[in-house]
Amino acid sequence: MEQVSLNRSHGGSQGVYTHQSKVTGTPMTFSVFVPDHAPGAKLPMLWYLSGLTCTHANVTEKGEFRAACAEHGVIFVAPDTSPRGDDVPDDEGYDFGKGAGFYVNATQAPWATHFHMRDYIESELPAVLAAGFPMADMARQGITGHSMGGHGALTIALRNPGQFRSVSAFAPIVSPLNCPWGEKALGGYLGPDRAAWRDYDACALIEDGARLPELLVDQGGADNFLAEQLKTHLLAEACAKAGIAATIRMQPGYDHSYYFISSYLAEHVAWHATRLKA
Amino acid sequence: MEQVSLNRSHGGSQGVYTHQSKVTGTPMTFSVFVPDHAPGAKLPMLWYLSGLTCTHANVTEKGEFRAACAEHGVIFVAPDTSPRGDDVPDDEGYDFGKGAGFYVNATQAPWATHFHMRDYIESELPAVLAAGFPMADMARQGITGHSMGGHGALTIALRNPGQFRSVSAFAPIVSPLNCPWGEKALGGYLGPDRAAWRDYDACALIEDGARLPELLVDQGGADNFLAEQLKTHLLAEACAKAGIAATIRMQPGYDHSYYFISSYLAEHVAWHATRLKA
Numbered sequence: 001m002e003q004v005s006l007n008r009s010h011g012g013s014q015g016v017y018t019h020q021s022k023v024t025g026t027p028m029t030f031s032v033f034v035p036d037h038a039p040g041a042k043l044p045m046l047w048y049l050s051g052l053t054c055t056h057a058n059v060t061e062k063g064e065f066r067a068a069c070a071e072h073g074v075i076f077v078a079p080d081t082s083p084r085g086d087d088v089p090d091d092e093g094y095d096f097g098k099g100a101g102f103y104v105n106a107t108q109a110p111w112a113t114h115f116h117m118r119d120y121i122e123s124e125l126p127a128v129l130a131a132g133f134p135m136a137d138m139a140r141q142g143i144t145g146h147s148m149g150g151h152g153a154l155t156i157a158l159r160n161p162g163q164f165r166s167v168s169a170f171a172p173i174v175s176p177l178n179c180p181w182g183e184k185a186l187g188g189y190l191g192p193d194r195a196a197w198r199d200y201d202a203c204a205l206i207e208d209g210a211r212l213p214e215l216l217v218d219q220g221g222a223d224n225f226l227a228e229q230l231k232t233h234l235l236a237e238a239c240a241k242a243g244i245a246a247t248i249r250m251q252p253g254y255d256h257s258y259y260f261i262s263s264y265l266a267e268h269v270a271w272h273a274t275r276l277k278a
Numbered sequence: 279m280e281q282v283s284l285n286r287s288h289g290g291s292q293g294v295y296t297h298q299s300k301v302t303g304t305p306m307t308f309s310v311f312v313p314d315h316a317p318g319a320k321l322p323m324l325w326y327l328s329g330l331t332c333t334h335a336n337v338t339e340k341g342e343f344r345a346a347c348a349e350h351g352v353i354f355v356a357p358d359t360s361p362r363g364d365d366v367p368d369d370e371g372y373d374f375g376k377g378a379g380f381y382v383n384a385t386q387a388p389w390a391t392h393f394h395m396r397d398y399i400e401s402e403l404p405a406v407l408a409a410g411f412p413m414a415d416m417a418r419q420g421i422t423g424h425s426m427g428g429h430g431a432l433t434i435a436l437r438n439p440g441q442f443r444s445v446s447a448f449a450p451i452v453s454p455l456n457c458p459w460g461e462k463a464l465g466g467y468l469g470p471d472r473a474a475w476r477d478y479d480a481c482a483l484i485e486d487g488a489r490l491p492e493l494l495v496d497q498g499g500a501d502n503f504l505a506e507q508l509k510t511h512l513l514a515e516a517c518a519k520a521g522i523a524a525t526i527r528m529q530p531g532y533d534h535s536y537y538f539i540s541s542y543l544a545e546h547v548a549w550h551a552t553r554l555k556a
Contacts (some may be wrong), residue, residue, distance in 0.1 A: 008500065009537035061536070064342045067544075222286065258339070259287035266345075 001132045004029065010066035011036050016056065017132070023116040023124045024083040030125065031056040032133060033066055033076040042137035044276035045075040045129070046269060047164075049121065049145030049152040052181070053099045055080050059146075059265075062258040068266035072273035075136050079125055081148065083114040095181050096188055102176070103152030104200050106189035115189060118200075122156060122163070142166035142272035146261055147225070148173055148181070150217070154202035154235075158210040166275035168216035168268045170261050171223055174235035175203040181229050203238040214245040216271055218264045220254030279410045282307065288344035289314050294334065297406055301397040302361040308403065309338040310411060311347055311354040320415035322554035323353040323407070324547060325442075327399065327423030327430035330459070331377045333358050337424075337543075340536040346544035350551035353414055357403055359426065361392040373459050374466055380454070381430030382478050384467035393467055396478075400434060400441070420444035420550035424539055425503070426451055426459070428495070432480035432513075436488040444553035446494035446546045448539050449501055452513035453481040459507050481516040492523040494549055496542045498532030 004016040012035035021028040037043055046069070048059050056078040059065070069076045082088075082101035089110040091097035101117035130138050143164045145153035150172025157167035176182020177197055186197040198204035219232045226232065232248060239246035254260040282294040290313040299306040315321055324347070326337050334356040337343070347354045360366075360379035367388040369375035379395035408416050421442045423431035428450025435445035454460020455475055464475040476482040497510045504510065510526060517524035532538040 007533060007535055007537035008498075008531040008541075010541045014537055061340050064345070064540075066541075067342070220286075253286040255285060257285055259285035259292055262342075263286075263288045263344075 001128055009033070011070040012066060014060065014066065016060070019128055021083070021120060021124060023119040024114050026083040026085045026088060026114055028080055028083070028120065028125075029056055030077060030079045031060040032129070033069055034133065034135065035070040035073050035075070037073060037135060041135060043073050043075050043135050044140035044142065044273065045077060045136050045138070046272050046276075047121070047141065047143040047145075047153070048076060048078045049103065049143070049149030050078065050081050051145070051147030051149050052081070053094050054149075055099070058258065059261070062262055063265050064262035065265045065269055068269035072270060074269055074273050074276070075133065076269070077129065079121060082117060088114045091188070093184070096185055100148065100185060102148060102185045102189065102200065103156060104186065104189050107196070108189060108191050111189050118156070121152065122160060140165060140276045142276050144168040144170070144268050144272070145172070146170040147230075147256065151176060151202065155200055155205060157212060158202060158205040159199065161210075161212065166272045167212055168271060170217075170264065170268075171219050171225070171230055171256055172202070172217060172235070173230055174232060175201050177201045177204060178231060178234065179229045203234050206238040206242045206244065211242065212244055215239060215247065216268065217246065217248045218268070219248065219250055220256060220260045221250045221252040222254060223256045223260075225256055279406055287311070289348040290344060292338065292344065294338070295410070299361070299398060299402060301394040301402045302392050304361040304363045304366060304392055306358055306361070306398065306403075307334055308355060308357045309334040310407070311344055312411065312413065313348040313351050313353070315351060315413060319413060321351050321353050321413050322418035322420065322551065323355060323414050323416070324550050324554075325399070325419065325421040325423075325431070326354060326356045327381065327421070327427030328356065328359050329423070329425030329427050330359070331372050332427075333377070336536065337539070340540055341543050342540035343543045343547055346547035350548060352547055352551050352554070353411065354547070355407060357399060360395060366392050369466070371462070374463055378426065378463060380426055380463045380467060380478065381434060382464065382467050385474070386467060386469045389467050396434070399430065400438060418443060418554045420554050422446040422448070422546055422550070423450070424448040425508070425534065429454060429480065433478055433483060435490060436480060436483040437477065439488075439490065444550045445490055446549060448495075448542065448546075449497050449503070449508055449534055450480070450495060450513070451508055452510060453479050455479045455482060456509060456512065457507045481512050484516040484520045484522065489520065490522055493517060493525065494546065495524065495526045496546070497526065497528055498534060498538045499528045499530040500532060501534045501538075503534055
């Protein structure tokens with residue numbers, strides 16, 4: 001793990017790091033904010049998975065999470081959204097290939113060589129963080145994310161209830177099986193057998209028995225992607241049916257941008273902190 | 279004035295606008311955040327002047343000012359730092375020409391045609407805002423800025439004590455007469471007669487009798503530009519001599535970036551709000 005930059009901010013340290021990933025076969029970049037803390041203290045950690053086209057940088061620069069993380073003593077981790085580099089295949093669209101890893105392990109050529117974002121987030125990066133950040137309490141992790149990253153946060157938490165104590169999302173893709181973004185990405189990475197997609201669909205995972213203790217979702221009411229791609233109501237229905245306590249808040253007038261995310265990310269940090277410190 | 283974009287954020291509206299400027303002879307872009315307010319209410323306005331290489335976008339995306347502006351009911355205006363366009367002359371350096379207007383009225387060719395950022399900020403843009411934002415109380419304006427924009431805020435406020443009720447700055451260039459950035463820019467825009475520069479030098483203006491009721495400055499202790507370019511101590515000395523109540527805070531470990539600015543901009547908004555609402 002190499003440090004790319006380190007800036008003091010909001011009573012803590014905002015770092016950017018790279019490391020050679022075994023599961024993607026590429027260098028990967030991520031950012032970590034560590035609030036000031038007493039020597040020897042262990043801090044809970046909140047993951048933030050980003051959306052289509054993003055790198056670690058979008059939320060790191062525009063997310064407005066650091067004041068809340070410093071106040072509540074929470075480490076904030078922002079990974080990239082796909083492998084990068086000249087060797088990595090890409091698609092002409094913004095919604096597939098680089099910047100659009102969808103947090104899956106691809107099984108189809110040519111994607112299967114590098115696109116292993118599921119293993120990267122679930123296994124490899126946590127080990128890198130545990131080794132590199134001794135103040136991180138890996139027994140107290142929460143996860144959130146935006147859009148494609150909200151899909152990532154929900155599916156990863158549903159598949160790993162022991163690993164993440166708290167989960168929230170901003171404008172998540174709640175059912176890739178039922179939207180154009182999901183059909184293109186999961187069809188491309190996993191092939192035409194839609195049964196193989198269910199492991200990467202929050203609603204299908206809940207239908208198939210996966211459970212979370214509770215859930216917080218913020219969704220902009222003026223989000224252009226709501227009707228065709230995000231379909232928040234499918235998650236509300238799946239949670240209601242499964243008895244999952246889901247707080248799904250429609251925020252009137254807010255869109256899909258960081259102007260929306262930054263308005264509520266501090267609240268999510270506080271929400272996770274309450275659960276991670278309980 | 280044309281609206282480029284409008285995003286709901288933090289309980290208000292973040293807009294970006296363009297207009298044809300008479301004093302620069304070019305289109306100019308600026309951003310305005312307007313907190314939600316009661317019909318007919320008049321809100322104070324805080325100007326933020328940006329630093330070298332910046333446009334309106336840097337602080338608009340990275341400044342973390344909106345939550346505080348919404349809480350305190352303050353409009354936030356972020357202009358560009360120079361005229362733009364193919365007709366506008368430029369310099370190879372990042373510190374002169376486009377993105378580096380230094381808030382002066384240039385008198386030297388080829389700069390004198392377009393580089394009239396002093397008149398733009400002092401006169402033209404306030405009139406555009408007064409006409410376009412009827413909720414703006416132009417009798418209650420404050421001003422702040424970063425680096426070159428801190429220089430802009432200090433000098434504009436010192437020359438127009440009736441126009442701005444409160445002034446603060448982040449890592450300002452306090453004396454262009456005494457640093458390489460200032461010597462290059464003022465020499466280029468105003469010519470070799472250094473007497474003509476004094477109108478654009480906060481310390482010289484104070485020496486020459488200009489006064490402010492008080493002043494807040496935050497300066498990063500790990501700012502790479504502190505010793506050679508910013509020289510905060512010259513402002514502290516000028517204020518002490520002139521009896522200006524200057525609160526100049528050294529913030530250990532902080533650098534010159536938006537990671538620093540965003541850590542303290544909400545405090546500045548609150549500081550201005552107290553004075554603008556008094």
